[in-house]
Amino acid sequence: MDLTLRPFQDEDRAILAGWFGDEAALIQWGGPDMRFPLDEMQLRAMQAGAEEEPPRRLLWTGLRAGRVAAHGQVFLDWRHGVARLARIAVDPACRGEGLAVPFLDMLILGVWARPEFFRIELNVYTFNTAAIRAYRRLGFAEEGVRRSAVAVGSDRWDVAHYALLPAERPGVEETRPGAG
Template identity: 30%
Template sequence: MGGVVVELRAFALADAGVIVSWISGPAELLTWAGPGFTWPLDDSQLATYVAEPGRRTWTGVGPDGRLVGHASLRLAADGLSARLGRVLVAPDARGQGYGAALLTQVLTFAFAQLGLEHVELGVFAHNGNAVRLYERLGFRVDQVLPDVERVDGQSWSALQMSLAKADWSAGVG
């Protein structure tokens, strides 16, 4: 990660305006969050999202105090697994290692603090930067879901990916 440091802090509604500013339109919103939000994204949608039972949400803060990212985990009822989602890096922080640093913190929390055995996620196949980052962190594709969304006349496929604690512990992360 090239020494990039990100501190995780609980997402606060005061962060909502910054997060909303990172999303430029409906296609980018869908890429980030799937169909769970509607455009335009607003504070009330974010408030409902963070209040979901079993969801942990974080804001990533860079060493200079600047907000650099957002991520969440939705814990499964079994208490052994969770779904990673809503991972977003500030546009001016992309390509600098903040995403990897943010996710390393989230996954360390998931496996070490929460005691999870498994983390899964969904990502659109065309989101190559995200797919490559997840693969570098040890996630593997479990399933390809073809044509799950249609945006601007194009079909979007999704990848379901997962990471086992044993793989993370083995130094993949």
Template identity: 25%
Template structure:
């Protein structure tokens, strides 16, 4: 299986919009930064921020996922908006995607610290992050709300990069 990360381009907007196909998924993926339905205009405005580095995850020449790296300071980055397309789930590709991003963060951006935020009820994602060495450093209780329910947000960090 051939996998790679490549720059996310305006030509990819439609693919991402197609993947994010429900209000709940939109909120899980993008938090309050995006409204549903996702639009090209929202994406263009988001990518105007030079600290956001977006990537398409490609498996055997097929778009299979999306991920962002947000630069918080010189060597500290946050992993954001991790997404694996439905047809590619259940194949352990999230770990492949994340490992490729971690490697890129180190080699191209000289990252020494990576963090991420994940909703506490997203157990599958949390287990994946923990398997890659991320540890919970804080829990922000009830910080996000969706359809009248409070969602806790866990902050995870990986301090020592190879």
């Protein structure tokens, strides 16, 4: 599959903003603090975290045949060596084409390339079965569910917490800097 990873760029903002057609879709992607519609101010605030030293988060774009096809963010807890995958999205026009797992794998390998990080975690709404299948395929283990954790309109959504350690991915631990 022709999929490459590059840092999120200013010109990606308008593309990403067009992927979420309603409040529920935006909250499913970005969490309960997002405001619909996704706008320039919210996107610039996300990017600002990547410009700090050290960065609080990294924003990535997945390109397929040179076209923006996926987006993901990694929040970095430098003190505890924990990275959190967040705000993962595949272009609606590309969904169902098998992009999620290779895109996520690139993000994961990027985290493991940094010896400071020993754990990757994520939250996912329990109804998002496609995402959960992808996370499990990559080796993530469910660690718990926060029931009725988020209000979206009159609905309440459960949030599952997943995590992955380097030793749980064959071949990762021995390739990490400082391993051995």
